Amino acid sequence: xxxxxxxxxxxxxxxxxxxxWGETDAHExxxxxxxxxxxxxxxxxxxxxxxxxxxxxxxLEGTVGCSVSCSIYHARSSTCREFEEGTPECAKARxxxxxxxxxxxxxxxxxx
Numbered sequence: 001x002x003x004x005x006x007x008x009x010x011x012x013x014x015x016x017x018x019x020x021w022g023e024t025d026a027h028e029x030x031x032x033x034x035x036x037x038x039x040x041x042x043x044x045x046x047x048x049x050x051x052x053x054x055x056x057x058x059x060l061e062g063t064v065g066c067s068v069s070c071s072i073y074h075a076r077s078s079t080c081r082e083f084e085e086g087t088p089e090c091a092k093a094r095x096x097x098x099x100x101x102x103x104x105x106x107x108x109x110x111x112x
Contacts, residue, residue: 004085004102005068005085006067006068006069007065007066007067007068008064008065008068008085008094008099009060009062009063009064009065009068010064010065010090010093010094010096010097010099011083011089011090011093012050012056012057012059012060012064012068012070012080013054013055013056013057013060013064013093013096013097014055014092014093014096014097015050015055015089015093016040016046016050016051016055017046017047017050017057017077017079017080018040018044018045018046018047018050018079019032019044019045019046019077019078019079020043020044020045020078021037021039021043021044021045023077023078024037024045025075031072031074031075031076032047032072032075032076032077033072033075036048036058036059036072038051047059047077057070059071059072059076064097065097065098065099085102086101086102090102
C-alpha cells in the first residue's frame with residue numbers, strides 16, 4: 001500500500017467491493033473472512049458496508065482523507081488488490097470525498 005493510499009481510503013468508502021465467493025475463507029484457499037461479507041448473487045459476495053449508502057467497507061479503519069488502513073490488508077480480495085491509485089476510478093472516489101485527484105508525480109514516487 002502506498003503512502004497516498006494510507007492517507008486516503010476513498011475507494012473503500014465509495015464503491016461496492018464485490019468478488020467471487022471462492023475468495024472467502026469459506027472456500028479452501030480463500031482468504032477474505034466470510035463473516036465480513038454478504039451474498040449479492042449465487043456466486044459473488046460483497047464486503048459488508050459497501051452495499052449501502054454511505055459506503056464504508058467494514059475492513060476500513062481510520063478517517064478517509066487523513067489516515068486509514070485495511071484490517072484485512074494481507075487477506076483482501078482481488079477487487080481491492082487490482083484497484084490502482086491515480087486511475088480515473090481513484091479520482092472519482094477521491095472527488096466523492098472532496099479530495100483532489102492524485103498528481104502523477106506523487107503516484108509514481110509513492111508506488112516504488
